[in-house]
Amino acid sequence: MIGVALAEVAVNAARILGPAALSGATAGGVAVGYRWYARERLPARLALLVGLSAVAVWLNTLVALRQYIDPGTDPFDASAALVTVTTFVVAGVAAQGGRHLGDRIARESTVLAGSRSIEGEVSPFVQAVGRVIAVELPATIDDVEGYDPVREELRESLAGTTMLFPRGLTVTELRERLVTRLKEDYDVSQVDVDLSADGGVGYLALGRRAAGLGPTLPPGHVAVALRADPAPEASPGDAVQLWTDDPPRRVATGELRGVTDGVATVAIEEEDAAIDRDRRYRLVTRSPDQRPDREFATVLRAADETTGSSTVAADSALVGREVRAVGVSVAAIRTTDGDLEALPSPSRSLAAGETIHAIGRPEALRRLESRASAEAERS
Known part of the structure; x- marks a missing residue:
């Protein structure tokens, strides 16, 4: 039993x-x-x-x-x-x-678990805790140099805001998503942001580009609307001449920007803007002339890149470095003698007191200014 x-x-x-x-x-x-x-x-x-x-x-x-x-x-x-x-x-x-x-x-x-040594050495992923990445915007939002400032109401509403993103993003991917959300949801044209490995925002600046013809007009030009009879094959962007029929006389030369119901919008120089708007003009299409300065200014105003200038301090780390080490496109360098050297050679060495005129995104120009500044280099 x-x-x-x-x-x-x-x-x-x-x-x-x-x-x-x-x-x-x-x-x-x-x-x-x-x-x-x-x-x-x-x-x-x-x-x-x-x-x-x-x-x-x-x-x-x-x-x-x-x-x-x-x-x-x-x-x-x-x-x-x-x-x-x-x-x-x-x-x-x-x-x-x-x-x-x-x-x-x-x-x-x-x-x-992803230890600190793995994440710090080979893992580019954001060190998120939880199911999502919480990105908190700083309390102070700056303006992007070279762009119109955003509305003060928008700046105040975004300050301290927390945005959520899915886990598993690298720092670069998280930055791209943050920039895209700010541009699409808040009608911002330019975003300059610094992200840390844990998703923290160390610096944020916003810029707004005005809509319409203004940003694409070269310096010293205005856009006017007038009654005109353009050639049938004329299209926006063509170089045109404004002529009167009685007496036949050329009034101005400009660039056609648009035609609607017999009203043409033409970009002309400021001194030619005093024209009779009640008079009907005849537009003569010209062969395209090469104006690299005008084309460059128009394209640059519509692009994400902008221009900036940074002066190399006496004890900056850029002293003695080559132009290729700057990290952005250098358009010109103003020497200590006041001469302007356009499109310098990549192997040219930089000297203290020289001013670098560069083209790049706002965050790249900000880093260049920080490197050129002696105070920033010491910090």
């Missing part, structure tokens, strides 16, 4: 410990994956639910097979019910143990 009792106890223990081990292993595996994905510990209730769910599936399958194989099995047997309840209790405890063990394994593994 004793042997039979011991055998029955061993069988019941196996029936309890087996599902408990299954519960602990399931909860531990989920804890490892949760730590790797969310960078935090698996909640206790979720671990309990996962572990007991695995046990429930196992017991339901086992009972169904046992009733199929042995139709005489009584599902309401008191001893079987006691074993089942005990199994769920032990499985719940095992699930919590598996949760702690799995989370510890994930934290101690450099591959799964």
